[in-house]
Amino acid sequence: xxxxxxxxxxxxxxxxxxxxxxxxxxxxxxxxxxxxxxxxxxxxxxxxxxxxxxxxxxxxxxxxxxxxxxxxxxxxxxxxxxxxxxxxxxxxxxxxxxxxxxxxxxxxxxxxxxxxxxxxxxxxxxxxxxxxxxxxxxxxxxxxxxxxxxxxxxxxxxxxxxxxxxxxxxxxxxxxxxxxxxxxxxxxxxxxxxxxxxxxxxxxxxxxxxxxxxxxxxxxxxxxxxxxxxxxxxx
Numbered sequence: 001x002x003x004x005x006x007x008x009x010x011x012x013x014x015x016x017x018x019x020x021x022x023x024x025x026x027x028x029x030x031x032x033x034x035x036x037x038x039x040x041x042x043x044x045x046x047x048x049x050x051x052x053x054x055x056x057x058x059x060x061x062x063x064x065x066x067x068x069x070x071x072x073x074x075x076x077x078x079x080x081x082x083x084x085x086x087x088x089x090x091x092x093x094x095x096x097x098x099x100x101x102x103x104x105x106x107x108x109x110x111x112x113x114x115x116x117x118x119x120x121x122x123x124x125x126x127x128x129x130x131x132x133x134x135x136x137x138x139x140x141x142x143x144x145x146x147x148x149x150x151x152x153x154x155x156x157x158x159x160x161x162x163x164x165x166x167x168x169x170x171x172x173x174x175x176x177x178x179x180x181x182x183x184x185x186x187x188x189x190x191x192x193x194x195x196x197x198x199x200x201x202x203x204x205x206x207x208x209x210x211x212x213x214x215x216x217x218x219x220x221x222x223x224x225x226x227x228x229x230x231x232x233x234x235x
Contacts, residue, residue, distance in 0.1 A: 001042060001043060001117060002042075003042050003114060005110065005114075006203070007203055007204055008158045008202070008204045009088075009108060009110065010202040010203075010204070011088075011154065011158070011199065011204055012088030012089050013049070013089075014049050014055060014059070014198050014199075015059050015088070015090070015154055016035055016038060016088070016089045017046040017049050018055065018056050018059040019032040019063065020032070020035045020036040020046075021050070022060055029060045029063075029064055030067070030095065032094070032095065034091040034094045034118075038118050041117075048198075048201050049198040049201065051197060052196060052197045052198040054196070055198050059154070061231045062153060062154070062183055063153070065231040066092070066151065066153055066181065066231075067092065067096055069181055070092070070096055070181065071096050073147075073149050073179065073181075074096065074101055077146070077147040077149075078098055078100050078101070079102075080101055080102075080146055080148065081102040081141065081147070081149070082101055082148075082149045082150075083104045083106060083148070083149070083150045083151070084103065084105050084106065084152070085132045085151065085152035086132060086152055086153075086154070086155035087105035087106060087107050087111075088115070088154075089111075089114065089118065090105075092153075093125070102125075102126075103124060103125045103126070104125075104126050104128055104140070104141060105119075106128045106130060107130075108130075109129040109130075112127045112128070112129045113129075115127060128140050132155070132167055132170075133163060133166055133167060133170070135170045135173070138170065138171075138174035138175065139174075141175075148175060148177065148178040148179070149178070149179045149180075149181065150171065150178050150181070151180075151181045152180075152181075152183060153183040154183060155183070156182060156183065156208055157184065157185040157190060157206045157208055157209065158204060158206065158207065158208075159208050160207045160208065161208055161219070163208075164208050165219040168220035171220075172220055172223065182216065183231075184208070184209060184213065185206060185208075186210065187209035187211055188209070189209060190206040190208065212228055213225050
């Protein structure tokens with residue numbers, strides 16, 4: 001099938017391609033067969049992303065770390081509800097599912113329509129066709145008193161600071177309690193965004209970065225920072 005996405009939505013294909021290429025490696029990090037299968041069904045020039053080596057190792061390290069942290073959360077709360085913000089064609093659920101958690105994929109309507117070609121909804125998995133900045137998506141989350149984890153990987157760096165603040169306010173205004181696992185770039189890398197060939201080829205830009213995560217608390221003091229992990233040390 002042909003895939004046509006513009007701007008930041010197209011960046012979901014960068015991460016998909018990395019996971020698929022990793023699967024073909026003898027010492028695969030993620031062993032993500034589903035990502036490889038998806039790339040085999042998409043008519044798209046993934047080759048235009050493959051000269052950017054920094055993306056490859058960074059995306060794998062980030063995914064490995066996020067998987068590990070989410071698995072720990074699931075081990076502690078096996079019937080938790082997890083919201084994936086900007087899920088794109090992310091395959092994380094196939095890697096960490098325990099058969100008991102409830103999962104919500106939130107992304108633009110165009111992206112969710114493509115996601116439906118490769119993933120199915122059921123009593124535990126729900127697709128939400130809305131932007132992360134459309135607060136109404138929160139009304140579709142029903143945890144029935146179970147623990148709530150909100151995750152976002154490869155998204156927040158494309159937000160302007162005022163959009164990050166808006167997103168965080170949406171969370172604290174609509175959920176009484178939640179844990180948030182948020183992937184952020186360092187400010188240094190944001191400043192070097194124009195050298196990232198893959199991102200440039202999607203006509204996207206990085207706008208937001210952090211030094212140690214405290215920048216998020218300054219945007220929304222209702223949040224409490226409980227940890228900060230440098231994913232670049234994972235590989």
